[in-house]
Structure formats: structure tokens, C-alpha cells
Amino acid sequence: MVMRIGDLASEAGITTRALRFYESQGLITAQRAPNGYREYDEADLRLVREIQALQSIGFSLDDTRPFVDCLRAGHDTGDSCAESIDAYERKLADIDACLGVLSARRAQVADKLERARARLAAGCPTTTTSTTEQEH
Amino acid sequence: MVMRIGDLASEAGITTRALRFYESQGLITAQRAPNGYREYDEADLRLVREIQALQSIGFSLDDTRPFVDCLRAGHDTGDSCAESIDAYERKLADIDACLGVLSARRAQVADKLERARARLAAGCPTTTTSTTEQEH
């Protein structure tokens, strides 16, 4: 089942521009028809779907490389290779690090918000003009 | 205490380029000496410190605007104004949304990792060549 770039794009729910970009990044390749048109098959569709699935859970295109390589090496799933497992672990570590940073930030922002609200509720003066002037 | 851009930069632990950028974004302003040099005072240092503090907890430069405006309006702290409180709340919501997405991703990646490992440990064939061939 030979597809042209537009066919593959609509099958995968992606743009042709994205497909050409993946090719420029070495993630996918294409046969060429005599007229220069790119030609793809189901294996390519699988690759693109793998890329999409990984992207949707936070993988960058570069992160998907081991999975793509694994599939292209003939494995049934992109994560049947040790490199893919490693990539999962690294991503998990990245996410955990990110979660840690975000949680810390959340706490700081929540704290600042609470204090600011408290000051507001207490009617604290927000400008340091002299008190005697204010009472005049 | 008049400072030139290099002085303010080293006081704030920032680059002169960053200061000029803040100015280009309308966050800070500077007096000009007759020779064209920018001149700053302690109030400007406060502004920059506020910007830095907010940046460090995840605020974009644009997000810091209400705080900067609040300080410039004469308030003692950048978060003495209602707009700043709003900004805190929006940021908190952003962070929570981000935390939600990240947690979901974490779960998905962890799940995929676990399954992939299980397949590996179970010695599942990773390529679908015919079984008879494999047993030959």
C-alpha cells in the first residue's frame, strides 16, 4: 500500500510539513517516485504513530529516536529495545525533576499569595508615608 | 546614589544586556546623563530585584509587569496591589494545570516502562518472524 505524503499525513492526522520535518531530522525516510514524489508504506505509518504517541506524553522528537530506531530494526514495538527502556527512565527522571521544581514553585507562590492577602485584609498601609501625615 | 548600568548590573547579579532588555520591554526606565549613559537609583535596584525574584519562581517577564507597576506606583511591595494578587492566582492556576499534565504523563510513562520491562523479562519475542522458523 503505497502512499504519498498527503495520504500519510491524513492517515496520521498530521501535516505534510511535519512529515518533511521528521525526514529532515532523520526520523523517517521515504522512497521516491520517478517524478520526485515521496512514497510511504504502513511501516512508515507505524513510525509516525509511534512518534505522535511519544510526543503526546512529553517526548521531544529527539527523545523518540531510540523508539523509531527500534521499530526500524524490525521489532514489534518501539520499546522492545534497551535504548528505549533507558529513554523511558530518563524521561521519568526528567518529569520527576520537573515535578519537584514545580511543586516548590507552587509552594512559594501560594505562600506569597497568602501573605499578600493577609496584609491586604489586615489593612496594612502599602506606602510608607509618615504616619503623622496620614493622621492629619 | 546614582548608578550606571554596570553598577546596577553587578548589584543585581545580572548582565547589562538583561537590563537593557528589561528597558526595551518597558519594565524599567532610566534617566540619562548628558553623555547618554543610563542612570539608576535604589528604586530601580528594587524593581530589578523584584523581577529577579519573580522570575526565579516561574514568572515570565511579562508576568512581572503588575508587580513592577505596583512598586512604581509607590507601594512598599510589588504585591500590594490587586493586579499582583490576580497574577499570583493566575500563576498558581498555571502551575496546577502544569502539575496535572505532568502527573498524567508521569503515570503514562511509568506504565509504559513497566510493561516494556515485563515483556523483556518474560522473554517475549520482539520480532514477529514465524515461530516454526524460530524453532528450526
Add this chain to the structure above:
DNA sequence: GCTTGCCCTGACGTGAGCGTCAAGGTCTAC
């Protein structure tokens, strides 16, 4: 006068993942 060190503006580069022209070739149907 010359070096040194500060300052100025303007403008391009960075990274990610494409979007969006521009200018053209190809194939099919009418």
C-alpha cells in the same frame, strides 16, 4: 597621544517544532 574600561545602538543567533508563504513542477479531469 594612547590604552583601558566603560558606555551606546543595532542586529543577528539560540532552541523546538513546525506554520506559512513563494515559486514552481506534475498529474488528472473536463
Add this chain to the structure above:
DNA sequence: GTAGACCTTGACGCTCACGTCAGGGCAAGC
């Protein structure tokens, strides 16, 4: 033969917060 739908490459645009030149002015010490 021509309209329309597809394809090609190339190149700039976008976000963000600056980094990093390039090319030049200003001020002080020797």
C-alpha cells in the same frame, strides 16, 4: 488546454530572554 489538486525545495516567522558580536563614543590615567 486549462483548472485544480497534488507535489517539490527553500526560506522566513513564531516564542522567550537574553548572548554575542559589530562598530563606535566617552572619560580617565600614563
